[in-house]
Amino acid sequence: MGIKRQNGGPYVCPKYEKIGQGMEEKVAKRLALLLKKERERELKLKREESRRQRELEELMQAMKEQQIDSEMRLKKEKGTQRKGGKRENAVRDGTGGTETEGEARDGTETSRA
Secondary structure: OOOEOOOOOEOOOHHHHHHHHHHHHHHHHHHHHHHHHHHHHHHHHHHHHHHHHHHHHHHHHHHHHHHHHHHHHHHHHHHHHHHHHHHHHHHHHOOOOOOOOOEOOOOOEOOOO
16 A cells, blocks of 8 residues: 555655656646647638638639629620621621611612712
């Protein structure tokens, strides 16, 4: 069994008690350092994740804007084709159409009277 102290705990030589306390302090410091590094690593990961999220949102916004721009250009192109598309093609082909564009079938200008 072992020698008991007066307060009821196990007896420890004062020399070993001092060494044990020093070891406990070292272990506590190491643990605190490890915990600090772990917290810093987690914060860094969170910052990186939020940065990536912002970049992704910016990219998505840019893609939406690009899609809207391309749709507007496509609508604009379709609108210009509808306005004068048949007439211009008819004049170019020589298949008919009105000559109100100012071009005759033979390529000469017509005057409006």
